[in-house]
Amino acid sequence: MSAVVPPLVLVFKTITLAFGGFITYNAAKAARRSGSEPMALLAVGFGIVTFGSILAGVADQLLAVSGGSALLVENALTSVGFGIIGYSLWATRRGR
Template identity: 55%
Template sequence: MSDHIPLVVIALKTVTLVVGGLITYLAVKASQRTEIDGLSVLAVGFGIITFGSLLAGVVDQLLRVDSATALVVENTLTAIGFCLVAYSLYVTKRQSLPE
């Protein structure tokens, strides 16, 4: 495989990191403002997804591990993050129900 990274991949990873970081930041701020536990979990979920994208690039480019390993790292963290996002929606729904 070529060591050359297409510019479009770099651009898309940058967008992923910026937007993922923004979503994480906004979820943290909303959690602090509203004190809804589900928003905290949502922030952690999006943070893990974003971190997974960053870590995969680091593993692939800086540590010179094979691309398959980097892909496994990224997809594992993405799956964990999405599980947390789904859980956060469940927790938030349960908290909003009348007692």
């Protein structure tokens, strides 16, 4: 567990969770309502990005994982999430 966590890091992780959860929830709700596969992928992508951010914070602070490893996991999940978000936008343009 890290000895000192800048309070702003906790603030920004909390904001990320709130906004990411809000976007994910609303995209999933819209996907269910419309039956749109690209919208469902958008929700999944934002969910993965949000989960990666929160997982990295939890791993670093509560699971005694090194900061570098936590950062690696966060960036990997962010990359995957953004890839899915990009694909969802591309699939929408293709008329899926």
